[in-house]
Amino acid sequence: MHTYKYPVVLTVAGFDGSGGAGIQADINTISALGCYATSVLTALPVQNTTGVKAVHLIPAAVVKQQLETVLEDIRPDAIKIGMIPDEAVLMVICNVLRAYPGIPIIYDPVMVASSGDHLMQKETISAMIRELFPLIALVTPNLDEAAVLTNTKVNSISEMEIAARRITDMGCPSVLLKGGHLPSGQLTSVLFNADQSRQLFHTERIDTDNTHGTGCTLSAAIAAFIARGEGLNFAVESGIAYVHQAILHGKDVKTGKGRGPLNH
Ligand code: PLP
Secondary structure, eight states: OOOOOOOEEEEEEEOOTTSSSHHHHHHHHHHHTTOEEEEEEEEEEEEETTEEEEEEEOOHHHHHHHHHHHHHHOOOSEEEEOOOOSHHHHHHHHHHHTTSTTSOEEEOOOOBOTTSOBOSOTTHHHHIIIIIGGGOSEEOOBHHHHHHHHTSOOOSHHHHHHHHHHHHHTTOSEEEEEOTTSSSSEEEEEEEETTSOEEEEEEEOOOOSOOBTHHHHHHHHHHHHHHTTOOHHHHHHHHHHHHHHHHHHHTTOOOSSSSOBOOO
16 A cells, blocks of 8 residues: 555646637646546537537536545645636635635636637626625636626736736736737737736747647646645746647647647
């Protein structure tokens, strides 16, 4: 009997039967980074690499039951939260997690898939800021999500810094604002902390459509590095490097008819 314990990451996220995004991407990432994945399903989008055909809801009471059952058995070293479809699911997640203080939570505020399909009801956003932001260690919006959160357009690095500051003012200690959707050869992301410290991260853009699940993978990777005991800045830097390598390795692989997944 070994006493060694893998770092554990719990992912609380939505389904992607085509394997590239959501809870499937998270479990792949967490496992590839040497951690043990537990998981709670928040919603059942029916999708493939070409888009989302439907989003089926899971009753909030069922999400609650999953979360309580997994948490009472296996305490995670970090938690990644992805798709939260509506306020009822948001509230049960927050209520259960309040009973488990001290576990770092990385939240990818999934709102709209790259295909344009909505994965969160708009009315949920204010409750998300009010209830979830105070519980998390880091939120990882892309430019579109930052624009929704701050109600302003975010189209340049200076606008990213302003938006990042405004998001920390909403009550979460750190924000990683991802600049992948800015049209430039170099990708810039900003890590901004409530104490006003910031760090910029740069990577070269890779020319490929195989980016389905990039945001899911990044937030799961950051959670895995945190579970392994790394500090936030290093975990973010390592997560970005992991995603870059995963895109590089999958850039010429044809999986499905649409935007293919990263390669872990
Ligand atoms: N499906 C689920 C369950 C997700 O959580 C996400 C994004 O986070 C997506 C699909 C969309 O992935 P992408 O925008 O990379 O295609």
